[in-house]
Amino acid sequence: MSRLDLLIVGAGPAGMAAALAARRHGLEVMVIDDQPTPGGQIWRSVEQAARRDDILGPSYVEGRAVAEAFRASGVIYQPGAQLWQLEPGFRAFVSRNRQAQVIEAKAVILATGAQERPVPFPGWTLPGVLTVGAAQILLKNAGQIPAGPVWIAGSGPLPLLYAVQLLRAGGQVAGYLDTTPAGQWRAALRHLPRALCASGDLAKGLSWAAMLRRKAPVIRGVIEIEALGDGRIETLRYRTADRATATVEANTLLVHEGVVPNIHAALSLDCTVAWDPAQDCYAPIVDRWGESSQVDLFVAGDGAGIAGAKAAQLRGELATLRVAVKLGSTSEDAAAVAARPIRRKLDRELAVRPFLDALFRPRPQVFAPADKTIVCRCEEITAGEIRALASVGRPGPNQIKAATRAGMGPCQGRQCGYTVTRIVGAAQNRPPAEVGFFHIRPPLKPVTLGELAALHQPAAP
Amino acid sequence: MFRKLHEPEAGALTIDIDGVPAMAEPGESVAAVLLRQAEPWSRLTPVSQSKRAPYCMMGVCFDCLADVDGIASVQTCLRPVCDGMRVARQIGKRTIGS
Amino acid sequence: MRADVVVIGAGVVGAAIAYGLATRNVRVLAIDGGDRDFRAANANFGLVWQQGKGLDMPAYQQLTRGSVELWPNFSAELADASAIDVHYDRSGGLSICLSEAEFETQRTTLLRLHNQLGGAEADWEMLDRSALVRLLPTVEFGPDVVGASYGPDDGQTNPLRLLSALHAGLLRRGGALRGGSTVHAVHSDGSGGFTIEFGSERVSAARVVIAAGLGSKALAAQVGLDIPIRPQRGQILVTERLAPFLPIPMQGLRQTREGTVMIGSTRDDPGFDNSTTVEAGAWLSARALRRVPALRDTMLVRQWAGLRVLTPDEYPIYAESQSHPGAFVAVCHSGVTLAAAHAALLAEAIAAGRLPPSLDAFHQRRFDVPQAA
Structure with missing residues (x-):
């Protein structure tokens, strides 16, 4: 295949918006995505889920028109494709239908979105414990809900929204363990005026909370949770800041403590990242168009810092505008004019963020799991094992990885990376920004030796 | 562990x-279907043979x-079902050639 | 801060020397670099290997064989000292041949090495395909495999566990370890000892050992040693965990005790660049599948690259500075195989304050004269 103008990784809000903009500029653009259908996580299965529109609500349904336009735009769309290596220049190595392929492009937009922040606690690996996002995906993708009353533990807009969707769908909430630290609203308050100017999102959130309180027990100030059971969760134990431990029967537990950008692809190309203290995560440093420290490599959407679906679409459009300038299909001036209204809308979308970030800042226990807690789900390495090594000789996360195998499994540190950084930081009295993160090596997603070998040309090393 | 909100309509299919x-x-x-089964888990880990089930649903x-269909270590949350598909829970370390 | 000996570098070379010093009741401090430094020790394949090594340098063949001989005791003592099992197996080792020509070349090489030793009984053998299949009946070899050389004393270890064990052993035997520290100056303190500066700190020591891998060149120059070293990139693949199928390691293909399969390794020279390339990954995979085709559906979990520390003849440098007596340098690749020798012979020598004649051949002065054609 000839060299594309633009390769977009991810078919969520940012990726689809970037692709639509690219088609408007006449660029030859391909979108690869690891899901089977467009929409990303926020609009997962939006093309097929019509019968669940009432449950999922209007901001989900909005995605259907976007997906339709995306399909009709003339973009080359490759679903079910996993990017496993990206080389500068660019060459993207992708696995699809168990075949490796090479895609060359002049520019790349990473629109890889977010994942839920890993929340390690004792028992989080037991069947029956899932993330809230996972449960919502099951609702969108398969129209299914927990069979019995479900416990929800966490903080943020998503668990509230899911609880409301679940109740609308006829599901039952056994209890809602709100882990938002008490008093955090005070820190959030100073961001409230700006947030109020922005949108109706806050009112929506308040109405969700009100509905939930009418239908389910809400326990506030939960600081620790533990899942117990033999082969699946049977019991849930939790502790609140002001009360003793409670132990309850549980067969499903959903957890959520916010989302963090998917930065593995950016890290693998050594894009400069910076610690975002408000969102407790790393995010690639990008300019006002979304271009990273690597020339012609852009990051759009939540992958560049959490800002939500609407902002993601706007950031996707901005990135494409800049790509179009660089490839000569529009002028600097025209792009500047076109960017103005997009940036205005983006500012409005971003206005609510500082308030949400401050209000739903994860409780400190998320970053300091008890010694017995498994931190690396793949290699089954506990917090205690990491902690014991972290205080000897001042190792960084990569030395911890080498010494313990934490981060060496198939998930490539996606579930343990931040926890390792935090435990190392706590043991050595260093801020996470200084501790750093795992060195991300290919493959970004597992690929078979057979697929890789098929790319061998006898002239190689 | 999970249940569907509706009865399957025309086009329903069967996997094994x-x-x-x-x-x-x-x-x-495939992961969604696994979570509706009486045994709602996907694998025993290769490290300690402990039971795991789909957790994140986003890859x-x-x-999961x-x-x-005879290919081990498939991420079932990313794999759509098709009629007649054969799924086997993965037990510990896979064997070479399977 | 004071120490008898400061070892600069706590990779597998420096850590083995420091551990060896600590077991000899020497007050030793090892200074380790940053988390993202080039660390050959973290990129090692994990063979404890003598087969085929030391052609054209008998002293290296002797050193290697001596170290392999020490390994069983060394790993047992290290396990006692550190409470870490380094997964050492003296399982024997295979060098697979993919053509009759390769088979003959391998036979000739091993014969030459054997003759170089002089007189000793052969401790290796060439296996044709049927003998190889008898040795490893559970492995389905690819059709190109014509046979292998087999060395019964060769084996494997887990290089990352080895490094952890050396660090833990060093500490438990009374040594000290400072991590995340880059040494920027080494100089004489004017009374026969040395001052080593790192970060905003300094430490005094009667002796100093520079074992900082590729960082050694600049440090050695400060004590009057000019050591010609260069990086050579090596790339390695590792797969998901498989049920045990390969009890004997092969050069370039081994199964770890965890079950993962390691596939190595390439050699190229892009300078100080430890990025990985798809070309190398594809080549390594293709080569592994020629040996064991059934690995084709196995998932690759990680590919990485490390920088070997190479001298012009690729053999180690062990030297004491003439202008700064008490300052030693130790740089090499194969730091895992040589770890047992480093912890014994080399640590002993440094504790005593002078290198033994058996290491004379490794002085860097061998590079000062023009090489014979």
Whole structure:
């Protein structure tokens, strides 16, 4: 295949918006995505889920028109494709239908979105414990809900929204363990005026909370949770800041403590990242168009810092505008004019963020799991094992990885990376920004030796 | 562990999970079907043989790995079902050639 | 801060020397670099290997064989000292041949090495395909495999566990370890000892050992040693965990005790660049599948690259500075195989304050004269 103008990784809000903009500029653009259908996580299965529109609500349904336009735009769309290596220049190595392929492009937009922040606690690996996002995906993708009353533990807009969707769908909430630290609203308050100017999102959130309180027990100030059971969760134990431990029967537990950008692809190309203290995560440093420290490599959407679906679409459009300038299909001036209204809308979308970030800042226990807690789900390495090594000789996360195998499994540190950084930081009295993160090596997603070998040309090393 | 909100409509299909037939619908993931079974788990870990089930449903935890149509270590949350698909829970370390 | 000996570098070379010093009741401090430094020790393949090594340098063949001989005791003592099992197996080792020509070349090489030793009984053998299949009946070899050389004393270890064990052993035997520290100056303190500066700190020591891998060149120059070293990139693949199928390691293909399969390794020279390339990954995979085709559906989990520390003849440098007596340098690749020798012979020598004649051949002065054609 000839060299594309633009390769977009991810078919969520940012990726689809970037692709639509690219088609408007006449660029030859391909979108690869690891899901089977467009929409990303926020609009997962939006093309097929019509019968669940009432449950999922209007901001989900909005995605259907976007997906339709995306399909009709003339973009080359490759679903079910996993990017496993990206080389500068660019060459993207992708696995699809168990075949490796090479895609060359002049520019790349990473629109890889977010994942839920890993929340390690004792028992989080037991069947029956899932993330809230996972449960919502099951609702969108398969129209299914927990069979019995479900416990929800966490903080943020998503668990509230899911609880409301679940109740609308006829599901039952056994209890809602709100882990938002008490008093955090005070820190959030100073961001409230700006947030109020922005949108109706806050009112929506308040109405969700009100509905939930009418239908389910809400326990506030939960600081620790533990899942117990033999082969699946049977019991849930939790502790609140002001009360003793409670132990309850549980067969499903959903957890959520916010989302963090998917930065593995950016890290693998050594894009400069910076610690975002408000969102407790790393995010690639990008300019006002979304271009990273690597020339012609852009990051759009939540992958560049959490800002939500609407902002993601706007950031996707901005990135494409800049790509179009660089490839000569529009002028600097025209792009500047076109960017103005997009940036205005983006500012409005971003206005609510500082308030949400401050209000739903994860409780400190998320970053300091008890010694017995498994931190690396793949290699089954506990917090205690990491902690014991972290205080000897001042190792960084990569030395911890080498010494313990934490981060060496198939998930490539996606579930343990931040926890390792935090435990190392706590043991050595260093801020996470200084501790750093795992060195991300290919493959970004597992690929078979057979697929890789098929790319061998006898002239190689 | 999970239940569907509606009865399967026209187009429902059947997949085989460790020899047990399971109802599925086009478009849903293998992991979603696994979570509706009486044994709602996907694998025993290669490290300690502990039971795991789909956890993240978005391709970032690798706990939903199973053998699909004879191919081991498939991320079942990313794999849509198709009629007649054969799924086997993955037990510990896979063997070479399987 | 004071120490008898400061070892600069706590990779597998420096850590083995420091551990060896600590077991000899020497007050030793090892200074380790940053988390993202080039660390050959973290990129090692994990063979404890003598087969085929030391052609054209008999002293290296002797050193290697001596170290392999020490390994069983060394790993047992290290396990006692550190409470870490380094997964050492003296399982024997295979060098697979993919053509009759390769088979003959390998036979000739091993014969030459054997003759170089002089007189000793052969401790290796060439296996044709049927003998190889008898040795490893559970492995389905690819059709190109014509045979292998087999060395019964060769084996494997887990290089990352080895490094952890050396660090833990060093500490438990009374040594000290400072991590995340880059040494920027080494100089004489004017009374026969040395001052080593790192970060905003300094430490005094009667002796100093520079074992900082590729960082050694600049440090050695400060004590009057000009050591010609260069990086050579090596790339390695590792797969998901498989049920045990390969009890004997092969050069370039081994199964770890965890079950993962390691596939190595390439050699190229892009300078100080430890990025990985798809070309190398594809080549390594293709080569592994020629040996064991059934690995084709196995998932690759990680590919990485490390920088070997190479001298012009690729053999180690062990030297004491003439202008700064008490300052030693130790740089090499194969730091895992040589770890047992480093912890014994080399640590002993440094504790005593002078290198033994058996290491004379490794002085860097061998590079000062023009090489014979």
